[in-house]
Amino acid sequence: MRVVIGEDEVLLREGLVHLLENEGIEVVAAVGTAVELEVEVARLEPDLVVTDIRMPPTHTDEGLLAALRIRRSHPGVAVMVLSQHVQRRYATELLEPRDGGVGYLLKQRIADVRTFTEDLRRVQAGGTALDPDVVAVLVSRASKTRGPVGDLTPRQLEVLGLMAEGRSNAHIAARLGTSEKAVVQHTSKIYDTFGLPVAADDHRRVLAVIRYLAAAGTAGTAGAPGTAAPAAGSQ
Amino acid sequence: MRLRAVRADALRPALILLAVFAFVCGGLQLAVGAVAPVPFWIPAAFTAVYAIWTAAGVIAWWRRPMSGTGGLLLAGAVAVFVGGAGNLGLPVLTEISTVFATFILAVTVHLLHAFPSGRLHGAFSVTTVATAYGVTLLLQMPLYLLPADQSALRSVAVLVQSTVGFGVMVATAVFLIRRLRSADPQNVRVLLPLYLYGILAVVLIPVSANVLALLGADGVVIGGTQLIVLAGIPIAFLLGVLRGGFAQTAEADALSAWLGNAGSTGASVAQALARSLGDDSLRVAYWSEEKGTFVDAAGAQVPEHEQAPPRLWQEVHVESRLVGAIGYDGRMLTDPEAVRRAGRVLAIALDRERLTSALVASNEALQLSRLRIVEAADRERGRIARDLHDGLQVQLVLLALDAQQIANSRDAPPSTTAAATALRSRIDDAAADLRRLVHAVLPSALVERGLTAATEDLVDRLDIPATLVSDVDDRALDPTTARSAYLIVAEGLTNAVKHSEARSVRVTLARSEGVLRLSVKDDGRGGARVEDGSGLKGLTDRVDALGGAFELISPAGAGTELRVELPCAS
Numbered sequence: 170m171r172v173v174i175g176e177d178e179v180l181l182r183e184g185l186v187h188l189l190e191n192e193g194i195e196v197v198a199a200v201g202t203a204v205e206l207e208v209e210v211a212r213l214e215p216d217l218v219v220t221d222i223r224m225p226p227t228h229t230d231e232g233l234l235a236a237l238r239i240r241r242s243h244p245g246v247a248v249m250v251l252s253q254h255v256q257r258r259y260a261t262e263l264l265e266p267r268d269g270g271v272g273y274l275l276k277q278r279i280a281d282v283r284t285f286t287e288d289l290r291r292v293q294a295g296g297t298a299l300d301p302d303v304v305a306v307l308v309s310r311a312s313k314t315r316g317p318v319g320d321l322t323p324r325q326l327e328v329l330g331l332m333a334e335g336r337s338n339a340h341i342a343a344r345l346g347t348s349e350k351a352v353v354q355h356t357s358k359i360y361d362t363f364g365l366p367v368a369a370d371d372h373r374r375v376l377a378v379i380r381y382l383a384a385a386g387t388a389g390t391a392g393a394p395g396t397a398a399p400a401a402g403s404q
Numbered sequence: 405m406r407l408r409a410v411r412a413d414a415l416r417p418a419l420i421l422l423a424v425f426a427f428v429c430g431g432l433q434l435a436v437g438a439v440a441p442v443p444f445w446i447p448a449a450f451t452a453v454y455a456i457w458t459a460a461g462v463i464a465w466w467r468r469p470m471s472g473t474g475g476l477l478l479a480g481a482v483a484v485f486v487g488g489a490g491n492l493g494l495p496v497l498t499e500i501s502t503v504f505a506t507f508i509l510a511v512t513v514h515l516l517h518a519f520p521s522g523r524l525h526g527a528f529s530v531t532t533v534a535t536a537y538g539v540t541l542l543l544q545m546p547l548y549l550l551p552a553d554q555s556a557l558r559s560v561a562v563l564v565q566s567t568v569g570f571g572v573m574v575a576t577a578v579f580l581i582r583r584l585r586s587a588d589p590q591n592v593r594v595l596l597p598l599y600l601y602g603i604l605a606v607v608l609i610p611v612s613a614n615v616l617a618l619l620g621a622d623g624v625v626i627g628g629t630q631l632i633v634l635a636g637i638p639i640a641f642l643l644g645v646l647r648g649g650f651a652q653t654a655e656a657d658a659l660s661a662w663l664g665n666a667g668s669t670g671a672s673v674a675q676a677l678a679r680s681l682g683d684d685s686l687r688v689a690y691w692s693e694e695k696g697t698f699v700d701a702a703g704a705q706v707p708e709h710e711q712a713p714p715r716l717w718q719e720v721h722v723e724s725r726l727v728g729a730i731g732y733d734g735r736m737l738t739d740p741e742a743v744r745r746a747g748r749v750l751a752i753a754l755d756r757e758r759l760t761s762a763l764v765a766s767n768e769a770l771q772l773s774r775l776r777i778v779e780a781a782d783r784e785r786g787r788i789a790r791d792l793h794d795g796l797q798v799q800l801v802l803l804a805l806d807a808q809q810i811a812n813s814r815d816a817p818p819s820t821t822a823a824a825t826a827l828r829s830r831i832d833d834a835a836a837d838l839r840r841l842v843h844a845v846l847p848s849a850l851v852e853r854g855l856t857a858a859t860e861d862l863v864d865r866l867d868i869p870a871t872l873v874s875d876v877d878d879r880a881l882d883p884t885t886a887r888s889a890y891l892i893v894a895e896g897l898t899n900a901v902k903h904s905e906a907r908s909v910r911v912t913l914a915r916s917e918g919v920l921r922l923s924v925k926d927d928g929r930g931g932a933r934v935e936d937g938s939g940l941k942g943l944t945d946r947v948d949a950l951g952g953a954f955e956l957i958s959p960a961g962a963g964t965e966l967r968v969e970l971p972c973a974s
Contacts, residue, residue: 178798184805223793223852230852253797254839254848256861276797277835280804280828282812306864313869 170293173213174199175206175220175232176251185219185279192286201225203235210239215246217293221276222252222259233259240266247293251276255303257310261383264297269372272298272335288335296372297335299379304333311385317362318385325362328355332378337371415469419462426458426481433488440493449628450488453635457481460638464645470742472522473645476515477638483508484634502548506540509569509606512637513576516602519595520645525735532575539569569610577603583735586714591685591733598644605633674701677730677746687731690754698729706731716740720747722755774949782887789846797838804831847890854878855886859893859911866909867901874913876920885972888946889913889922895939896924896966903936904928904964918973924966931960943968 172194176182179201186196198209203224210218218239222232236248240263247270250263255275263271272292278300279285288298308330311318321329324345331341338356342349356374360367365377430451437447458481465474483504490501513536517529524530546561580599587595609630616626674688689698689706698706711717716734720727730747810816811824842848850858856874863870878886893911900906906928914921934940934956947954951971958964 178794180802181798184802188805188809223848228790228851233852252848253793254843256849256857257864258849258853258857258860275839276801277804277832277839279801280808280832282805282808310864 170194170217170290171197171213171215172217172219172289173197173206173209173215175201175203175218175224175235177201177221177224181276188279188282189219189286189289192282194286194289203231206232207235207239210243210246214243217247217249217289219249219251219289222250230259233262237262237266240271247271247295249274249289249292249298251279255300257303257306257383260299260303260307264376264379264383268376269295269297273303274298274300275302287340291335291337297375297379299334301330301334304330304382307333307379307382311382314385316385317364318382320362321359325355325359328352329359329378329382332356332359332375333382335375416466419466422478423458423462426455426462426478429485430455430458433485433492436492436494440491442491442493446491446627447488449631450484450491453631454481454484454488456635457484457638460642464642468645471520471645472518473515473520473641474522476511476518476522477641480508480511480515480638483511499548503541503544506544506610507537508634509609510536510540512602512606513572515637515641516576516580516599516606519598519641521739523739528575528579532572532579535568535575536572539565539572543568566610573603573607576606587733587735591683594644594647598640601636601640605637608633677750681732681742681746683732685733688728688750688754689731690728690758691726716743718743718747720751720754722751727751727758728754771949771951774945778888778946778949779884782884785846785887786851789842789851792838792842792845793848797835797842800831800835800838804828804835807831846887850886850890855881855889856913858886858890859913862890862894862897863911866897868906869908870897871908871910872913873911876913876915881915881920881972885920885950885970888950888952889920889968889970891946892943892966892968893922893924895943898939899932899966900924900926900928900964903932904930906963915972918971920970920972922968922970925963926965927963929960930958930962930964932956932958932964940966 172189174182174185174189174196176185176199182199182201186199189196197213197215200206200209201224203220206218206220206224209215218236220232220236222230224232233250236250239246240248244267248263249272250259251274252259253276255273260273263273270292272288274285274288278288292298308318308326312326318326318329327345328341331344336344338349338352342352345352357367359378360374363378363381365374365381367374433447433451433454437451438444440447457477461474461477461479461481463474464471464477468474486504487501487508489497490505492498510533514524514533517533518524524533543561543565547558547565550557550561580603584592584595584599612626612629612633616629674686677688678684678686687700687706687710689700689710691697692699692703695705698711700706709715710731711729714734715731718730718732718740720729728750730743730750732743807824807828811821811828816824847858847861849861854876856872856876856878859874860872863872881889893913897909897911900909904926906926909924909926912921912923912925932940934944934954940956944954947968947970953967953969955967956964957967
C-alpha cells in the first residue's frame, strides 16, 4: 500500500511515517500543506491519503477541502482524514462524493496502532472508518427523534455503533465477546427495523446504515417533511 | 419664541396703523392734486414715489425690527410727501415744500452712512451726515429768504450750497469706499451696488437739472428723471436690508429661547447668531484648553487676523471660565452690547455643547475600551486554543503512540505490555478531557468554518432535541461577531438544558442589513432572569460592548427565549 501523508506538525508527521513503515506500509510522500498534498497525489497516484484538516496557510479547513477534491478527482485514491475534533458535518461531506474508501478519525486514534492500521487497510479496500465520537453524535441525534432507533435494545445500539464505525461482523463479535452468528442476528434486526434492503456487500450495508442515521438525525433537527416525527418533546 | 412674539405684537400693529395713515395722506395728496392748477401727472408721480418710500420703510421695519433703516426710509417718505405737496397750489404747503426741497438728499446720505444697522458709527459719519442736513436745511434758506431780485446773492448762495454739498458727497464716497475695501466678500456683493446707486442718486438729482437742461430736455423730462432716480433709492435700501441678512431679526432673548428648543450644534449656533445679529461674516470660536488657543468647530486654530480690527472679538465666559468667542465685523454690528448679550446666551449653548462632546468622547472611549477588552479576551481564547491544538494535543498523541509501541514491542514481558496499554488508554482519556476543554475555549468548527457550522456541532451534541435554522454565510461574518454569537448560543443552550428543564430547544440565526439576529428558544419552565446566572450577565456586557441588543423573554411556565442582535458589517 502506497500512502501520501499531509500533516503540518513535524513531530506528528514523522511519527506517522514511522508508524506506517513499521507496519509495512510504504509512505511515498509526507508534506506539510494542503497544496503540496494535492500536487503529490496527482503526481504519485497513491492508494491512500492520510491528512490533517487544519493546515497552512489559513489553518482552517484546507486539509478537508483538499481531501474532498481528491475524492472527486481521484476515484482510485482512498482518503483518511485526521483531526483533533470530529463533527457530523465533515463526516457527511466526506461520505457524499462516492461510496466508501473514506475514513474520518480523531488524531488520538493513531496511538491504537493495530486498530488504526486495520482502519487504514479497510478504507483502502473501499470500506469506511468513522470515529466512535462522530458515530455517537449520529446515533444520539437519531435516537432523539421518534424514529425506530429508539426501539433498539442497548445491545443492538452497540452493534449499530460499531457497524457505523465501519467494523466487520468478525471485529464486532470479537469486541462484544459474542459469536459472529449473534452479530448477524443483531444486524438483520437493525436492517429490518430501519427498513433497509439487505445488501450483499459489507461496505454497502455499512454506508446504508450511516446514511440512515444521518438522515434520521436531520429529520430531528431540521424538521424535513415526510419524516417519521418532529423533535421529541416539541408538543 | 413667545418673547419674540410679544415684541412683534407690539410693533406690528403700530406699523399697520402707520401704513394706514400714510395711505390716507397719499390719498389726500392725490385728491387735492386732482383739482390743483398743475398737470395731474405731477402730484400723481410724487404720490407714487412717496408710496414707494413709505412701503419700503414699513417693510424694512417689519422685517428687520432691530434696524433703524426702516425708520429712516419713512423719514424720507415724509420728505418726499412734503416736496410733492408744494405742487398742490396751496401757499402754505408751497412754503414748507421750499424749505424741505432738498431734504431727501440728506436723508439718503444718512441712509448710506447708517446702512445696515440704521445707526451712525464714528465721528466722521456723524459730522458728514450733520453737514448734509445743514446743506439741505440751512444753506437752502437763502434761496427762499432772499428777494427774487438779488440774483447775485442768490448765485453766491447756490454756489456755496453746491460746494458744501459736493464736499459732503466726496466725504461720503471716501467713507463708503473705505468700508467696501475692508468688508467681507459676502457683504461686498450687497453693499457695492447699493453704495454706487446711493451716491449716483444723490449727485445726479441736483446735477441732472442743469445737465439735462443743457441737453435741451424740457421740464417734464427733468422732473420725471429725478423722480424715477428718487424712487429707486428706497427700493435699493430695502433690497439691501433683506438680501444681505443684515441687522437683527430677533432679540437675544428670543435667540435663547431658540437655543433652548433646538438640539443645536456649533454650526447651527453660529448660523443663528449671524442671522439674528445681522452679520453674515460672524464666526463662533471655541476655547481649547489643551491647545491654549481658539479653535473653530472643526478643531482648526482660528487665525490671528480673525481677532484683529476691523474684526471684533467678543470673548464668551461661563462663570469666569473662557469657553469661546464671537468674531464679527465691527462695521456691520455697531452695538457691542447686543453682541455681549448674544454672547451670554451663546455661553450656555457652548458650555452645554462642550460638556456634551466631552461626555460623548468619554463614552466613545469607554465603548472602544470595552470592545478592545472583548477582542482581547477573544484573542486570548484563540491563542490558548491554538497553543493547545498545536502543542499539548499533539504531545498527547505522540505520548500515547510511544506507550502503545512499548506495549507492542516483541520482547516486552506481558506485564509491561499490560501496563503500557493501560498507560496509553489513560493518555487517551486525558486527550479526551483536553479535547473538551479546547472545545469549550474555542471550538474547532468556529475556527475552521464559522458560526453556523459551530452552532450545528453544538446542537448535535446537546442532550435534548434541538433545531437549528440559519441563513448565515459563515465566511462573511467577522470573527468577533461570530465568536460572540457562538458564546451566546452556547450559554443559551446550556441554560436550556441545565436550568429550564426544557424538552426541546430551537436556535435561529439570521442576518440582514448589517444585523445578526440570534434566538435560543426552549419549552422549559421559564422564569429565568439575567441576574440568576453570571453567564448571562457576562454576555449582556459583551453584547453591550459590541453595540448590540439583548433580550431575555422568560415568563414563568412558558419557556425561555434569549434574543440578541449584534451589528455586523455587511
